[in-house]
Amino acid sequence: MKKPNRHMLRWQIAIQKYRGTMTIVHKDGTIHKTEDGLIRWPLPNNIDNPAYVPEEDYPPIPIEGISVPDLNIKFIEEIRNSYTQDTNCSILCQLLTKCCKYNSLKHSLDELWKKSYD
Template identity: 55%
Template sequence: MKTPTRHMLRWQIAIQQYRVNITIVHKYGNIHKNSDGLSRWALTNTPENPAWVPQEEHHIEGICVTDIGTEFFNQAKESYKIDKNFHILSQLLMKDFKDPSHSSKLNEIWKKAYDEGRFHILDGILYHRTKHTCVMALTDRTLINTILHECHDSVAAGHISEDRTLERVKTCS
């Protein structure tokens, strides 16, 4: 190595004792930039992880804490009245609503998801369920931006990448 950075030099010193048993091969590409370990998420302890260790207890690996109050949820409920599909779904999922033919007014993609049982309503908030997640359904751009801010820009969020922000939004909302 011509001029190693301090991080690379530290790694060189750490693995020097194993030098006889291993061969270090340089690989070109974006994968091996000098990245800061603090900006990377640890792999979850699942069978897909090569370093998976079965555990009897499941520990909390991360908590997304936001400052969203009741005003946010009230705005979400009000925004459902503006969008046609959200309004119809809200009515269909209310306990006292008994007109199933009302679902024919939904756009095709929304009707299919409704027929598959993918929508639920809890405390007046609409949720969309997929195979492994259940996320809050929002229609108002201001509310969507609030969630993105809380999961990306706020001090507690850690200012992570776009992909990881979207992943966090899916699991936190």
């Protein structure tokens, strides 16, 4: 195979124990008017599959929301002011606005901020 994919590799692993005792003949679905099951029906990735590959399970990330009416107006003003006081953050806010015509602002960002913006 030139570019093996996950499903074909699983098939190869699953049928290796039968190698030499059977011959697999591929019949094209258009000639025989049947679907090509080898391509269209991959095996499920579960423990019963001989070519099972355990997928990495990552712990779920909790999604938390902030209800704006519950916040104090003073707190929101402090957040808004903190964006304007940080030079990188204020430049990034200007770059992300739809009406920004100054692409030269990108060059005034710090290197780490430039990488994140690009």
